[in-house]
Amino acid sequence: MITMDVQDYEYYEARAKDVKMEDITSDEDNADILERLRDNDPDFTHISIADVLQDEGDFVVREGDDLGWLGYFVGRSKELEYLNISDLPNNLKFDSFLRGLGHNRSIENLGISTDLGDHFHSLAPLLRNNNSISDLTFSGFNIGLQCARNIGSLLGQQCSLKCLYFEENNLGDEGLVEVAAALRIQPQIEELNFYASNLGRNGCVALGNALDGMRNPALATLDLQYNRIDDEGLHTLVAGLINCHHLTKLCLSGNALITEAGLRSLSTLFQS
Template sequence: MCNFVGENNNLRSLDLMHVKPENESAQHFALMLEQRQSKSLQRLALQDNDLGDEEIEAIATALSRQASLEELVLMENDFGRLGCVALGTTLERWQAPNLKQLVLSYNNIDDAGLQALVAGLVNCINLEELQLSYNHSITAVGLRSLAAFFQSEHCCLEEFEMAGVYFGDEGAIALADGLVGNTSIESMTMYIDSIESTHFRTAPLITEVGWSAFSKLLCNTSSINSTYMSNHTLAQICQHPLPPPYICKYLQLNAFQQHQNIDTAKIAKIKILLNHPDLDMEPFFQKQLKLLPHVMSWFQRARSCHSNSSPSGRVLTRTQSQKHVLSRELSAVYKFIRGMPMVAADGYCKYVLKTALKRKRKLQLMIQKAEEEEEWAQKRLKPEPEYD
């Protein structure tokens, strides 16, 4: 097998499951992997092989020349902190890595191990799926380190799995804070386990304290601008027990945006209408009435958010209505007029004057045309002189 791996230049996928090699065999396999000249390997899955830190260190070193790898599955082994250090170092040193899926579930990864992985994860600019499920030693401390990865400029992670990692409210807050500014993650898996599991029943669950952090992430209601800048991409949290209804409501809105492939600005607009019944117009007053047409246009476009044929419409019709949006539009106009009465009056006078001048010019053109027609008619009717 080792010779086959080292000499096959066309090998694209290698899955070794339940082999459980001795240490010497694992080291020899890593050596053959390191000596490969070809970069054809795209998938490597070493699942349930009891690979410890020493074996993973050797394999990680061997992978230093395999930056073309797209899928790396190391689940159900026995490595922890030292293995993560070696793996993180390899990932960080890769040039233009193609890695899209990294599966590290069911190992002994702790906070320090997770922290050692982060620099490598940041370098994996094509990583779309990360699985860390059932690494029970991970706590809020390790989860906080993921913020550097989630908030990195080129992060394109879409799926993140943390099932069986019971981190409680502190971990939920760390995750929610780390996701601020992230625009790629669409799905998260947390706390999935059997209700009869002893570990599940004794683990710290997420309470209202932790869910409030996710609520703030999905829709920060402290200001209109904060609501607009909230997360509009996270659409699924696989969780047992289920997230609270107010979390599911925002997840549903984000999911609608993805399924319909619409601009996230529309979802932001819906969240603003849901949570800000009284919109403050005073910040716009510095531009006097120049911004009023834009405000009116914003409300007119907002009416489309109430369509009963869309999930967003069904959410809004419980608290909003077309009539209510129109009422807010009129209220905004009133606030402009009340805030700048003289400007509004001057603006109205200018409008009347402009209209009057326009009508006057139109009348003058009509009179001029009538005089020209009269002159032409008189010339036609004037009798020609008679000559003897």
């Protein structure tokens, strides 16, 4: 088994022609994934970095440099459409993986189900340079304040995102404040989803201000189901929604604090 320190993309590029899968990883499933990526198998379009093997396409990080090579082959793949990172390996090669990932131009859907910490910043080249990415999802993990700041920093650049999802991750009002500041420069986003993200009145203020500050927003769908939104929060949000002339779907079910009086504030949208 080959063991190496953190390497850059050029290291793998120089060795890719002659490398053998058995020298990269002793895991047969990982070797199969790497080989299919290398060969640009048109039927292999989904990968998930996972902690346990459950489905085809699950890449479970082992010893050696299989993660670094995964980044390289993902980076040069022309067929990969979906990548989910559900496990953050305690592995120095994760930096090598992210460097390789930044070269990818085929991924359309990126899912993150774990706190990447400072590694969020290393995803910036992928979002900035890959015009194929349209969907970005954060789901199933607790987003603390620092994590929200890292995500906000990641989103604080021009990119091609059309759909942004925060689902069941306890983003909270403080977290949304950090994310909303970056949303102002993403007017091309067509769908925002904050399903069960523990959002209340202050989160509505932050989101409303962000939407109001967008220039010609393309937002068509806003999902705020199962949060803590009340009448006052909804009223402040409407001020921003008025600016969203393409909005066709607003989901509010599961917000038990919203009354008929709050819903009446939505009438302003139908008049705009």
